[in-house]
Amino acid sequence: MFSNFDFNVIERSWKYLFFDGMAFTLQLTALAMIGGIVVGTLLALCRLSKFKVLSTVAGGYVNLVRSIPLVLVIFWFYFLVPYIGAWIIGSPQPVKVGAFSSCLITFIMFEACYYCEIMRAGIQSISRGQVWAGYALGLNYWQTMGSIVLPQAFRNMTPVLLTQTVVLFQDVSLVYVLSITDFVGAASKVAQRDGRLVEMYLFVALVYFVLCYGLSSAVKQLQSRIAIIR
Amino acid sequence: MNYNWNWKIFWDAHPEGTGTYMTALLGGLGWTLSTALIAWCIALTLGALVGTMRTTPIKWMVVVGNAYVELFRNIPLLVQMFLWFFVMPELVPKGMGDWLKQLPNAPFITAVICLGFFTSARVAEQVKAGIGSLPRGQTMAGTALGLTLPQTYRFVVLPQAFRIILPPLTSEFLNIIKNSAVALTIGLVELTSRARSMQEFSFQVFEAFTAATLIYIIVNIIVVNLMRLLEKKIAVPGLIGGGGMMGAGH
Numbered sequence A: 001m002f003s004n005f006d007f008n009v010i011e012r013s014w015k016y017l018f019f020d021g022m023a024f025t026l027q028l029t030a031l032a033m034i035g036g037i038v039v040g041t042l043l044a045l046c047r048l049s050k051f052k053v054l055s056t057v058a059g060g061y062v063n064l065v066r067s068i069p070l071v072l073v074i075f076w077f078y079f080l081v082p083y084i085g086a087w088i089i090g091s092p093q094p095v096k097v098g099a100f101s102s103c104l105i106t107f108i109m110f111e112a113c114y115y116c117e118i119m120r121a122g123i124q125s126i127s128r129g130q131v132w133a134g135y136a137l138g139l140n141y142w143q144t145m146g147s148i149v150l151p152q153a154f155r156n157m158t159p160v161l162l163t164q165t166v167v168l169f170q171d172v173s174l175v176y177v178l179s180i181t182d183f184v185g186a187a188s189k190v191a192q193r194d195g196r197l198v199e200m201y202l203f204v205a206l207v208y209f210v211l212c213y214g215l216s217s218a219v220k221q222l223q224s225r226i227a228i229i230r
Numbered sequence B: 001m002n003y004n005w006n007w008k009i010f011w012d013a014h015p016e017g018t019g020t021y022m023t024a025l026l027g028g029l030g031w032t033l034s035t036a037l038i039a040w041c042i043a044l045t046l047g048a049l050v051g052t053m054r055t056t057p058i059k060w061m062v063v064v065g066n067a068y069v070e071l072f073r074n075i076p077l078l079v080q081m082f083l084w085f086f087v088m089p090e091l092v093p094k095g096m097g098d099w100l101k102q103l104p105n106a107p108f109i110t111a112v113i114c115l116g117f118f119t120s121a122r123v124a125e126q127v128k129a130g131i132g133s134l135p136r137g138q139t140m141a142g143t144a145l146g147l148t149l150p151q152t153y154r155f156v157v158l159p160q161a162f163r164i165i166l167p168p169l170t171s172e173f174l175n176i177i178k179n180s181a182v183a184l185t186i187g188l189v190e191l192t193s194r195a196r197s198m199q200e201f202s203f204q205v206f207e208a209f210t211a212a213t214l215i216y217i218i219v220n221i222i223v224v225n226l227m228r229l230l231e232k233k234i235a236v237p238g239l240i241g242g243g244g245m246m247g248a249g250h
Helices: A008-047 A052-066 A070-089 A099-124 A128-136 A141-178 A183-194 A197-226 B007-011 B021-053 B059-073 B077-091 B094-101 B106-132 B136-144 B149-164 B166-186 B191-202 B205-234
Strands: none
Touching: A008 A052, A008 A099, A008 A141, A008 A183, A008 A197, A052 A099, A070 A099, A070 A141, A070 B166, A070 B191, A070 B205, A099 A141, A128 A141, A141 A183, A141 A197, A141 B077, A141 B166, A183 A197, A183 B077, A197 B059, A197 B077, B007 B021, B007 B205, B021 B059, B021 B106, B021 B149, B021 B166, B021 B191, B021 B205, B059 B106, B077 B094, B077 B106, B077 B166, B106 B149, B106 B166, B136 B149, B149 B166, B166 B191, B166 B205, B191 B205
């Protein structure tokens, strides 16, 4: 069945695929995860805030982004970021933003909405008495959140946050729509240059499957190890 | 910031087609919805089947079901689209491959199949979770009453499980609508792709994307409200999520 296929194409291009493509994908995933969790946690705190304005704005943003496709979000930010940049530094012309920064901002702002919902659930799973105890001990809001609520919320939600990161890792492949050389982008460039679409895309699928399956199995193990028995 | 807003652009003629930009966007919405709806039928059928298989006491069914879910969950949707579109016609016998390549509207058919299989794995997860949430006594009671395993599933387990998992299924349906945008990479002219081409032709970036965003939000709101009605109608009385004694607290 594979007799007239040429799997040498992978041998010829693996350096490009991994050192250019996969390196981009992994860097973007890691940075977007860190940024997304930070922004997401802040959004979750806003959503749960007693200030109506904060919770409405944060809730509106999260629901807005969650109801449109990621591809559309990628296009939005790709065109919007230069204008926002110009607005921030007061320049009359839209500023030039590199492909990597543009993607990074997009994925932080997009995934933050999903991390926000996870962190919100995590914060809400902490019993209210703990917050009262914190206040009773004389801690202020940030101290209560920072040293009592958030550490527990993170611990409870680590498996879910990591599962979302596996989703993020897969989502990053969609930067393909901006013709950026991520792992899929690199593979598709080689595939089209050499006319070897079948071999390339099968290889890409295999690599993603192995990585994602490995990661999610690791998350499952972690989940059973760190679960607090109640 | 100097961006020239021009909201009247929607009534200008679309350079590619016969109508205006607005009709082009609405036509895109039509493709988005038909892709999502047909794919949803595939996803529900396969998902229910695979999800049920994974809860049976029959070992090989569990193994097959688990493998199916892992396969479709661990490959990005974009790559799956490419596999169905570029790779599939080459792997099947030549005559069939040629037939596949010459299908009219191949991107649409590919997108439907791809999204159907992709989402079925996620539906299967929900179905499994729904069945798992039922007390074990229900199956035992079914068996004790002399029902066979298929009968227990048909009359006891599945009717309850489906009603319990309606909320997560709603979000999977919303996901399938959103995910259909990925099919623009294989040339399906759905809503996002139409917004993108409107931006390329008219240079009115933000009007085009605002319109697409609004349309997605409206569709979202309609779906959520319809499902809420359905949820109320078929809620299991007596459960916290169900109507009845606890009142309709959502």
